[in-house]
Amino acid sequence: MKDVQNEPDHRNIDLTKVGIKGIKYPMNVLDRANKTQATVATVNMYVHLAHRFKGTHMSRFVEVLNEYCSDLNLSSFFEMLDRIKKILDAPAANLEICFPYFMKKRAPVSGVASMMEYTCKYVGEIHGADRKLFVTVDVPVCTLCPCSKEISAQGAHNQRGIVSVTVRFKDFFWIEELIETVENSASSEVFALLKREDEKFITEQAYDRPMFVEDVVREVTDKLKRDPRFTTFSVEAENFESIHNHSAYAYTEVNT
Amino acid sequence: MKDVQNEPDHRNIDLTKVGIKGIKYPMNVLDRANKTQATVATVNMYVHLAHRFKGTHMSRFVEVLNEYCSDLNLSSFFEMLDRIKKILDAPAANLEICFPYFMKKRAPVSGVASMMEYTCKYVGEIHGADRKLFVTVDVPVCTLCPCSKEISAQGAHNQRGIVSVTVRFKDFFWIEELIETVENSASSEVFALLKREDEKFITEQAYDRPMFVEDVVREVTDKLKRDPRFTTFSVEAENFESIHNHSAYAYTEVNT
């Protein structure tokens, strides 16, 4: 059968990224507490396509995914990128893997345990000898508004928010460390399971630590700047405001 | 050209609903303050297909949509259903129209105005001589947890929630009336624009009116039961809990 993809193309246009997008695949990822954790990832895989080729061979991406889905970690991620680049004979390759990740958390007073979900993302690129990897984790938190507390006789509006941290790093770190950094930088943490004594604790803690989205982003930024493992990072926070039907938002990035 | 859809089918299976789904269309809807309001609707249109026909004629649904999109109200909705049923020679027809709807609201103290978005849905059916129409409106509100207030030294967790009301009715009502009923049944209303004095008011009001999702559903239910225009209705409330990463939920339905 004819290999149509391999035919020449005369429009003289390189394509930055060509590949497959939005494939869902079962995957085992690294877990600090249990060594590995089974999850369901959404994966995008691309290569740079030189102008002389009409198309790429999409099925090969899935073959690489098959090979690596049983063991994803920071080092196998780059092996996967190398493999894509090689098997598709490309000058550059991109890989994006997004998955829900669970950590067992204990409630602050009762100590009851439950599983808390975070969204993680690995986004990486190999371009010739250059290698880049960005790790993102989305952490739900609770924030209580300092302005509302200050001006009101009693109470203060508070809400769930999502803090999203993206890092480049030069030394190994655990996803769990990033999560803990964020959870210590909000008005309070969020849990799947809280008994009444925990709810009291969380409510009072949030009231004692009022924070704007701006404060949350600055707190996380301040902590990550002191950690020499992270060379570049960004922090964003979005509050699903309890008194509005839209979000409050803050974002910053640091290049050290 | 052959009319494949009109060919006979021998499997002897009636289809309850056949048609088009998820078409987006510009639409003018009835507005209490301004007579009409331009919006963008998502529309599903179906007919019952008798077992003897292979298929329906999908293009005719869009022709009906073209005819009626410039003026949607409670009565043109049934005209639209009649037209679908007739043009497709069907024993029954279904129509679902969902759209964002805006009301101008004034902040409670400063009086500054802004536009607040609600999601509305009309779901109707004509089956022989039977006609049914359900109107739904989703109203964002703020709820403050009575348990958290009671057990905590200060503050109380609160959050945005959505209250969704669906009604059948025998006399005309305005969408705006349903919205107001819901907004008066939560810890506080939600606004697009609040100045500092409004934020103080809302914070204190919510603290003074703590309500579970259960309370919100019961308050709305209690009010709708006293309104003779509504023959059947359901009320649901979902709180995007500020201390959890999941929702608290309550639902009930009443048939009077």
Add this chain to the structure above:
Amino acid sequence: MKDVQNEPDHRNIDLTKVGIKGIKYPMNVLDRANKTQATVATVNMYVHLAHRFKGTHMSRFVEVLNEYCSDLNLSSFFEMLDRIKKILDAPAANLEICFPYFMKKRAPVSGVASMMEYTCKYVGEIHGADRKLFVTVDVPVCTLCPCSKEISAQGAHNQRGIVSVTVRFKDFFWIEELIETVENSASSEVFALLKREDEKFITEQAYDRPMFVEDVVREVTDKLKRDPRFTTFSVEAENFESIHNHSAYAYTEVNT
């Protein structure tokens, strides 16, 4: 600490469903090929709340989820419902569990294997002695339009579609059996990995088996009617039309 939820309510309104919604949890589910499969479920858990109680105890739902998440199957599903009903002292309980489910599939000619994702849902209720369980599976397929084939000199428009089957049953069945029934009732199956010889096979097979959404629903319905295990079922098909920006849709239900 005061139990606010347990306080009396005087509005005299029963609530049909009260509980938690949208919690994501890691879960092990039954798998025909590998005994169990790890996945990530989205769970809703509700109880009926009698009019005399102010609220339910939301944390207990998560405690039940903790107990059962390591082993979900058709029988532990009812144990879970019983446990919710008992622990919350309720006359009725509802449970909805939705999760991505993977099956290894082999391409039709090359035989290369890949993982294919389906969405499964268990929705059940215990009401006094009554027990109901509906199992739904969403199966992506390819459909080729019989009208387009008939009237065109060459080619025919085709597209991805989703067929969603919901069943009540009196005897055990495998999710995999439902999936196979659907995949045999479309113009062709859909795969994560196809080599060139497979793509040829699939393209030609689809061209030889043109089917409207109406045909797909009737084919699946016809097969399920002959299976005595299923007492009630519904079948719906949605085509993401390649020539429109909306879907074609068909639905039917059978009560035997």
Add this chain to the structure above:
Amino acid sequence: MKDVQNEPDHRNIDLTKVGIKGIKYPMNVLDRANKTQATVATVNMYVHLAHRFKGTHMSRFVEVLNEYCSDLNLSSFFEMLDRIKKILDAPAANLEICFPYFMKKRAPVSGVASMMEYTCKYVGEIHGADRKLFVTVDVPVCTLCPCSKEISAQGAHNQRGIVSVTVRFKDFFWIEELIETVENSASSEVFALLKREDEKFITEQAYDRPMFVEDVVREVTDKLKRDPRFTTFSVEAENFESIHNHSAYAYTEVNT
């Protein structure tokens, strides 16, 4: 009342973007055929926050939105950005406005008219004297696979795809021109309403113009490179493959 946002902050961290996200607002936008078109926009508005301030004043963003929502075009967009920057006394401001946009299209043979929906986005920034504006439009198209056509005895798999074009420009252009450029660069256009003779035309046209995602991106790129109004642009195409449950994807960017 105390202005908490205006208090000093000592963490010495500038924030790149602070503001409101995801607010939905009714908006009138420029329309080539009808002068203006009413739509519903989703809006993000941000300013740069200097390290010395604790927070920004979120309500002022909505006040600016109120002023400009009745008339959005390429020039009022920059007025809006100027106003945000000034009212919030910020060194830089960002504005993102996304909305569904409708064009009346006539079917290729029958000439019947219907409204077709496209998603548009304006993303801009003012930073000191620098001004940037990117306009994006998402255009649904139909693509037919050249490989499938080549290797198969009859037929070829085809599917809906979305082509997304983002441009910076130095001279005025109409959104409608971008849409037409894309619609002429795929296997065929997509319509809301097609009669049988149109369906025949579209099916045959697509079969005669097989195109990979790579081809679509290159065709659009080739045309935009010849248009001196566009200084920088990117083109991406995503195919919702009819034989897979994931997408094929291609992307490129050009800086002239």
